[in-house]
Every structure is written in structure tokens, then in C-alpha cells.
Amino acid sequence: MSAVLTMSTWLESAFVSGRSIMQPSWLQAFREQQFDKFLQRGLPTRKEEWWKYTNVAFLEKTSFRLPIIVKPKKIHSTLDSSISLVFINGQYSHEMSNTSLLPSDVILSPLSLAIEQHEDLVKPYLLQELDGKKHPFTYLNSAFIGEGVFLHVPENCVVPSPIHLLFLNTEQNDFITYPRNIIVAQEKAQVTIIEEHTANQAFNYFTNVVTELHAHSNAHLSYFKLQNEHHTATHIANVKVQQQQDSHVNTFFIDCGSRLAREDLTIHFHERHAECHMKGLYLLEHDDQHVDNHIFVDHAAPHCSSTMLYKGILDKKSQAVFNGKVYAHAGAKQTNAQQSNHNLLLSRTAEVNTKPELEIYEEDVKCVHGATVGQLNEDALFYLRARGVEKEEALTILTHAFIEEVMHNIADPSIRNYIQQRVRAYASL
């Protein structure tokens, strides 16, 4: 308990100093309530099944500051995107953002502004109770809600190019940010979002991000999450997806940064015939680097289908955790669920804990799952080299081959390109 007290001390003072005079009273009240809930709940411990392999105890002893506002000299993103919102150390940067190509009836704005201008629209989404008990960092995020993105794509609207949300951490150390993103695709809307977290000269900081995605009926929503934080950073994320009838969601997580990264992804199928395809890729290259993907797919409605394909490559003494759980409620007839997780170990000291899980209360379901952990095929490496291909290039070719399956069907060339660059940078180490 005393450890939690240490944490709450700096949190408390941060919380008080972070109180914004601008915020409406309902939001103030919500934040107070969420803060109390966090203090009661405390940090998760490894005794909890959902946090068994990821130790966050060190956070108790670390005091993070709220960041001060900085103006960066230039942006570090290899993605060229025509529509973007940029956040520097959690703070919205109007100058760096570009929304000129956005269809006029789409709302894309920093959360604080959306609360001012579209209070009635934002409020119900913001006040939704998330799973703080399981994921207490969400309480903390709500308590500190500072900035983030509010995106509202109206009925039938097709956003022509991906929307890039860039969270850049720079020129400061030991700070914490709490981005909160709310993304709503109304009926038959179509949109692609890229949420990127990256760093440039920032160390030991902590990103605690919550992103909520709402796909209304027949909406098509693609969500790419690129986590490329500095390798001393902590990144804890909670992504919640709410799907209505006939909605179609793709998610893709690529994790190559952070010392500790935890990605929670929850899919809720509320209505029938919804589909969600989840993909993930983690590329770990540092001793003590730890990436944990926890996925929960809640098949609460019949005729829904979900696929999950995660692949990881690990080097040095890095660790990966994969836990993918499919839960099929009684009555979720014709549920179709696939899960697979494959890992490639480049060193003897890397470690993977993988657990695809099924919990099924309905007979009429089709579920398959599988996981593998293996080494690089030495014969294949020799074969390539024996044909004159340099060892480095041969390794790159083989790592690309390993992840080829995940890269399939990524239509957007800039995203493909970005991911390939990350892989190339990784393989050439």
C-alpha cells in the first residue's frame, strides 16, 4: 500500500496542478470521480491474471511530470499524409496540423476544442464507462484527460485519404501524457486512421493513451497503430472498438519502440454481421524491451466474425506477451473466430509468452487458434548466402518473408511503405 501512496503523492499534486479552468463542470466532476477510482484500484499487479507477464510496479517509484509546452523544429515522421493532427508532448499543434483536405461535414479537432464546440455530441462518448477495473490506466487517463482527437465522420461520408494522428514526444524527459481519442464512424461512413506515437530527443517518458472507436452500422473503419516510442519510454494503451450491425473494422498494431509497451485491444460486437480483422506486428531489438498485446473479442451478437493474426520478431533479451481471448456468449450463433500468433526468435535469450484463448458458451461456432515460436531457418539463410546474397540482406529477406502474411492487403502505399521501412531498419541492425 505504501508504494501506491508514493505514486499517489506525485499524482495528486499533478492532478491539482493540471486542473483546467476552462473545462465544464461535468467534466471536472468526471475527472475527480475517475481519479478517486484509480486511487482505490491502484496499479495492477502480477497476481492479476490479466497482468501476469507485465510488471508495472516500477511506475510506483517513478514520478512523472506533466509536460511543458515546446515548439519542435521539425517533425519526425516518415509518413506523408495529407490530413493530419499533430500533438507535441500531448499538446495540440495547430501549425503542424493539416486538415484542408477534409470533407466539410467531418469533425476532426483536438478534444478540448470539440468539447467547447460540440459539447452535446462529445459528452456521451466521453462519459462512457470503460473497463478501468481491468485496466486501471484508463481511470488515470480519464482523470487527467487533457488532449486528444475527436473525429466524427457523418453518415455516408467517405474520407478520401487516411487521417494521421501524430503524437510526437520531444525535447523533454520524465513526463507523462494522457491522450484520449474518440473516433466515430456513423452509418456507412468510411475512414482510415493512423495513430502514430514517436519520439525525438525525449527519454523516460510515459504515454498513457486511450482510444475509442465506434463503427456504426455498415461503417468501414481501418485503424493503424504505430508505436515507435523511444526505447526508454513506457507506453500503455487501451483501444476499445464498439461495432454495430454489418460494420467492418480492420486494426493493425505495429510495435517497435518503448522499453515497456502494453497494448490492450477490445472488440465488442453489439449487433449481428459485424466483422473485425486484427493484425499485429512487433519487432523487438533491445535487452529488457517488453511488448504485451492483450486482446479481447467479445462476440455478444450472432453472425459476427473476427480474425486475429499477430507476428513478432525478437532479438537480444527482449520479451513479448500475446494474449488473445475470444469470448462467445450464449446465443452468439454462427460465430466465426480465428486467432494466430507466430514468433521468430533471433536470439536464445529472447522470450515469448503466448496464449490464444477461447471461452465459448454457444455451440454453433467455428473457432480456430494456434501459436508458434521458432527460430530463423538456418538452411534458408545458407541457401540465400550460397547464391551470393549478403548475410544482412538475406536476413532482411527472411524477416520480410516471415511477416509477409501480415503485410498482405494493406492497400495504402504510404502505410505499407512506412511498415517496410520499419522492418528494414529492424533487420539491418
Added chain:
Amino acid sequence: MLIIKNLHATIQDEKQKTKSILRGINLHVKAGEVHAIMGPNGSGKSTLANILAGREDYQVTQGEILLDGQNIMELAPEARATAGLFLAFQYPVEIPGVNNMYFLKAAVNSVRKHNQLPPLDAMDFLTLIKSKMKEVGMDEKFLSRAVNEGFSGGEKKRNEILQMLMLEPKLAILDETDSGLDIDALQSVAKGVNSMRDPKRSIVVVTHYQRLLSYIVPDVVHVMVKGQIIKSGGKELALELEEKGYGWLNENVG
């Protein structure tokens, strides 16, 4: 072209016991010559071929290997390949996810780079590879498949020969490229190999069958038994082996 002097090699088996495989190999292949190596299963033929190509699983405890006068023992496999050594594997490995054409192009261009040639552009490469595929009787659809993945035994062997034709090595070692081939395939493989014969190029074929040697006529035939070359002779030796087997040679083993 290739000189092997008193080569000894061992391997650590699963129980970490050291097993000696090559026990003093001597071989001299001159430029323009074709040599055949025959010998019973497990005598060390593939081990020799793999050591030549730079496989690091074996420990070379004694001896040297000279390619064109250069000691290649310290060279990485890719450096040996770019220096002109080619091994057609007995068991070509399947590499899922790597496109066959992409692979061939990477191989050809790294050899070209070593020879200070610019990389082939896509069009030139395609024209070249299509003509070579015709030569070995391979359908163009194999270009879009993953390297050797799901290829039949014979298709894999043809793919090896295709690679050889594309890379134009100085020294080609063919490890049982004839095994598992039907008559037509055997003929097109032999045709491919014969088209490579050149006064500046040497070929070593490892085989169990005289049949291949009637298409690719060797200058010298060696018999390897238990890690040693116990007899060498002209092309008639292969016929004699076919007739009598290896038993009659055993008294010569030291």
C-alpha cells in the same frame, strides 16, 4: 581451378560427440574439366560439397581449399558464390514468403555487383530468365511462386540448374542433381550443364548413377568411401562401379 589438400572435417552430433566425416580429401580439378564423385551413401560427398560452399556447421580440422589459387577457407558463403563457386544442393530448401524471381534477381545482381557490373534492369532480367527457363524446360509460372515451396523433386532440381545458368559460375558443384528426375528432365538438366562446359569453367558432379555420366561425360571419376577418395580413374570407372558396386574397392581403404 579447384585444389583441395588433405581436407579433414568433423561434426558435433546431437550428443555433442565429435564425428569425423572427411578424412584427408585430395582433389585437383583443372579449368575446363568435368569430374564426377561417386561413392556409397554417407561417405561424405555432400559434406564436402557443403564445406566448399561455406557451410559453417562443420569444423575443418586440417587442410586447405584453393579456388583459382585463392584460399577460400576464411570466406563467407556469399563471398565464395560471388567468387564464382556454385553448389546445386542435393536437397534444395523451401523458402516460403520469398518470391522465386525476387530471389533470382537478388542473387544475379549481387554477383554482378561483385564483378563491377551494373544491376540488370527489370526488362533485361526478364528476357534473360525466360530464355534460361526455356533451356531447362521450366514453366514461367515458377517465377511467381515462393522459392522451391511446393515444388516437386524434379522441379526443385531444375530450379537449381536455372540458378546455375543465371549465375554462370566458374566452378559448379552438382550434388545429385540427377536424383529423382524423369528421363526428359534428366536430358534437359544435362543439356543445361553441357551448355555451360567451357575451357574456363569446371564442373564437379556428385552422382550415384552412370546414366547421368553418359550425358555429361566426365574427364575424371573419383570414388569416395568413408571420407576419403580411394580411387580415381577415367570415365570407364563409372561403368565398372555400376557393374560391380563398391565392395571390390574396400580392400583399398586405409
